Amino acid sequence: MFKRNKTKTLDMTLTHDGKNWIASNKTIKLAASSLGELDRKIENALRDEFVDNKRLNVFMAFDNEAIPMWIRPYMNHYFNRILVLPIQR
Amino acid sequence: MTQENNTDFGSLNTEDLDTSSVLEGAEEWSPIETKLVVGSFIAAGIALIIGLIIVPTSILH
Amino acid sequence: MSKIQRFWYSGMLSTEDWWAVWLGLAFFSLGLLTLLGIDLVGWIAYPSKWVFNMPEGAISKKIVTIDKAFYALGGKYSLTARDTYQSLGPIGSILVTYIIFTIATVTGAYFQKWDVKRYFIGWTFIFFLTYLVWFIGHHAFFAASAVDLKRSHFPAMFTLSLGGGASFILALMAGLIIGNFFKPLARYLSEAAKPEWFIKTAIVFLGVKVGYLPIKAAATSEKIGHALADLTLDLFIAGAAATIVAYLIFWPGVYTISRLIFKLPRKTAAVLASAISICGVSAAVATGGAVRARPVVSIMVSSLVVVYAVIELVILPGVFTHIWPGIKDPMVAGAAMGMAVKTDGADAAAGELLDEFMRAKMDETSNGTVIWPEGIITVSAVMTKIWIDMFIGLWAFLLAMIWVYKIERQEGEKVPFSEVWFRFPKFVLGYFIAWFVYLGIFFGPGHGGSAEGMSVLKAAEAGAVPVEKGMRKLFFMLTFMSLGIITDFKKLAEAQFSKMIWVYFIALFFFIIPVASIIAYLFHHGMTLPNMATPGSALLGG
Numbered sequence: 001m002f003k004r005n006k007t008k009t010l011d012m013t014l015t016h017d018g019k020n021w022i023a024s025n026k027t028i029k030l031a032a033s034s035l036g037e038l039d040r041k042i043e044n045a046l047r048d049e050f051v052d053n054k055r056l057n058v059f060m061a062f063d064n065e066a067i068p069m070w071i072r073p074y075m076n077h078y079f080n081r082i083l084v085l086p087i088q089r
Numbered sequence: 090m091t092q093e094n095n096t097d098f099g100s101l102n103t104e105d106l107d108t109s110s111v112l113e114g115a116e117e118w119s120p121i122e123t124k125l126v127v128g129s130f131i132a133a134g135i136a137l138i139i140g141l142i143i144v145p146t147s148i149l150h
Numbered sequence: 151m152s153k154i155q156r157f158w159y160s161g162m163l164s165t166e167d168w169w170a171v172w173l174g175l176a177f178f179s180l181g182l183l184t185l186l187g188i189d190l191v192g193w194i195a196y197p198s199k200w201v202f203n204m205p206e207g208a209i210s211k212k213i214v215t216i217d218k219a220f221y222a223l224g225g226k227y228s229l230t231a232r233d234t235y236q237s238l239g240p241i242g243s244i245l246v247t248y249i250i251f252t253i254a255t256v257t258g259a260y261f262q263k264w265d266v267k268r269y270f271i272g273w274t275f276i277f278f279l280t281y282l283v284w285f286i287g288h289h290a291f292f293a294a295s296a297v298d299l300k301r302s303h304f305p306a307m308f309t310l311s312l313g314g315g316a317s318f319i320l321a322l323m324a325g326l327i328i329g330n331f332f333k334p335l336a337r338y339l340s341e342a343a344k345p346e347w348f349i350k351t352a353i354v355f356l357g358v359k360v361g362y363l364p365i366k367a368a369a370t371s372e373k374i375g376h377a378l379a380d381l382t383l384d385l386f387i388a389g390a391a392a393t394i395v396a397y398l399i400f401w402p403g404v405y406t407i408s409r410l411i412f413k414l415p416r417k418t419a420a421v422l423a424s425a426i427s428i429c430g431v432s433a434a435v436a437t438g439g440a441v442r443a444r445p446v447v448s449i450m451v452s453s454l455v456v457v458y459a460v461i462e463l464v465i466l467p468g469v470f471t472h473i474w475p476g477i478k479d480p481m482v483a484g485a486a487m488g489m490a491v492k493t494d495g496a497d498a499a500a501g502e503l504l505d506e507f508m509r510a511k512m513d514e515t516s517n518g519t520v521i522w523p524e525g526i527i528t529v530s531a532v533m534t535k536i537w538i539d540m541f542i543g544l545w546a547f548l549l550a551m552i553w554v555y556k557i558e559r560q561e562g563e564k565v566p567f568s569e570v571w572f573r574f575p576k577f578v579l580g581y582f583i584a585w586f587v588y589l590g591i592f593f594g595p596g597h598g599g600s601a602e603g604m605s606v607l608k609a610a611e612a613g614a615v616p617v618e619k620g621m622r623k624l625f626f627m628l629t630f631m632s633l634g635i636i637t638d639f640k641k642l643a644e645a646q647f648s649k650m651i652w653v654y655f656i657a658l659f660f661f662i663i664p665v666a667s668i669i670a671y672l673f674h675h676g677m678t679l680p681n682m683a684t685p686g687s688a689l690l691g692g
Contacts, residue, residue, distance in 0.1 A: 057564075059566070070636065071448070071452050073165075075434075076167060079439030079550065080569060081563055082565075083563055084562045084563075085562065088562065112414060113415070125557075129402040137672075141672060144387055146676035147672060150676055
């Protein structure tokens with residue numbers, strides 16, 4: 001369940017501001033109205049990280065702060081997702 | 090109101106939210122949805138039969 | 151500071167779910183110390199049915215005078231500190247209860263980074279209001295049945311015969327009055343009105359109850375002890391089967407109603423289907439995440455769920471007791487409740503109310519010749535709900551895969567399996583630990599209720615009763631009160647919900663509740679409750 005695979009993993013925090021999905025870490029912050037568009041922006045921003053056919057997993061953990069406080073006790077988790085770069089089209 | 094003393098909302102305030110598209114703009118029903126719904130009902134039927142046989146307090150016993 | 155779930159231990163010190171485990175297991179562990187002769191739980195203040203003055207010829211048995219309206223449970227059940235706990239008196243035991251639970255819950259509030267001062271003030275208000283309502287609700291007019299009156303040699307008089315249910319109804323009413331007519335106060339109190347936290351803690355205490363039931367019954371007879379142990383395990387198995395079937399029928403049914411009749415978009419239909427058919431707010435959030443919906447969908451649906459859940463809580467216990475299935479099938483009613491009523495708080499509260507109503511009705515109907523064990527109907531309602539809660543993580547994971555890989559394919563996206571754990575309800579761990587430890591005591595050192603194990607079982611009872619009876623009921627009362635405080639019926643009139651309200655209404659009352667009742671009947675009809683009305687029906691005369 002929690003074992004690490006060999007592919008390099010980059011952690012990002014995901015949130016939503018009511019209009020856009022926002023993915024960020026210490027160095028970058030990207031926003032888009034759909035997850036698909038956000039993924040493409042992330043791919044462009046991180047292009048240097050997966051050169052030479054190396055894969056990169058971007059682990060996006062949703063920040064539950066975005067969920068109203070009264071709802072959080074019912075369910076502490078919205079969702080996490082992994083984006084595998086480069087995106088195979 | 091700050092986050093700390095506001096228990097009604099998180100960083101997402103419902104006033105900020107675009108609620109219009111939640112109820113409108115229904116997509117066409119697609120075949121994959123039929124699969125999902127029918128598959129679920131079939132699985133329920135199978136689970137029901139197995140359950141009624143296995144569970145000692147079911148009406149089959 | 152962000153709140154993310156990244157590692158298996160994320161949230162252990164910062165979420166209500168985990169804090170229900172810590173609180174529940176802390177008091178459960180203190181209760182276990184009675185096995186070593188140390189009683190640290192007997193202080194909990196518990197109500198008795200009371201009157202202002204005893205009528206002539208009446209005896210203080212089931213009904214007492216006002217000055218004895220509360221007592222420390224240890225004063226009755228403790229083997230080692232009975233005198234100490236008796237000496238607390240009603241006010242002393244309430245104050246000790248307040249101090250100990252204030253320390254415990256304020257600690258939880260601190261670690262969850264709530265506004266501790268506001269929590270403390272709100273908690274204090276809610277705690278004492280709860281005890282006041284508990285006191286009023288136990289006046290003989292509300293609570294005493296004709297059988298209670300007879301046992302206490304009272305003259306025949308009119309009473310509502312609601313048992314402990316009266317207090318729950320009054321607590322909910324008091325909460326609703328605050329929540330709907332004193333909104334600034336309700337907003338202030340909302341920092342401490344935490345029905346989910348209180349009920350999850352109460353459910354861990356209920357785990358003690360499930361394990362303790364055979365121990366209590368063994369005092370009547372070894373056979374009844376075994377029968378109750380078997381019954382709880384039957385509930386566990388039947389609950390799992392019924393829940394799986396219910397899930398697989400409810401979800402596609404409501405999804406189809408939402409999509410084809412009410413023409414809702416896919417993601418809204420999916421979130422609504424989970425909320426109405428599975429476990430309310432938690433399912434709405436889990437499914438919203440699974441289908442990658444914008445959070446607004448889950449937030450809107452959740453606002454509806456909490457209001458409808460309270461409507462169900464008000465209606466269903468009475469309907470199941472007096473219309474169908476009635477006292478013929480109490481386990482069917484409990485299981486159906488667990489599948490039909492959304493949110494843990496409203497369901498467990500409805501189960502508890504059902505337990506009170508059913509037992510009071512049976513007592514009345516049989517003229518006191520049949521007495522059912524207290525709490526088992528609550529257990530039946532909670533058991534199906536616990537299975538539902540556990541399955542939601544798995545269901546949301548499957549749905550996420552179907553959604554992301556098939557329905558709305560996202561190139562490059564993978565669904566991490568760790569999602570199942572992050573959505574797993576942690577409080578059920580406390581429930582199962584408490585249950586199985588007491589069950590282990592019953593079958594292990596308790597020798598299954600035979601004479602040689604009786605001394606161990608008596609020691610276990612002294613620690614279990616204050617937790618499973620006193621603390622559990624207190625946390626149920628706090629849940630009823632808090633549910634009322636945070637429920638604003640005006641929400642239903644908000645224009646933004648429009649047709650969602652009707653989807654919810656139709657799906658709930660014309661699909662979910664009838665189907666839940668049928669499934670509960672199919673799996674639970676064979677269950678019967680043992681009669682505890684034999685001489686010496688409790689180890690210590692309780």
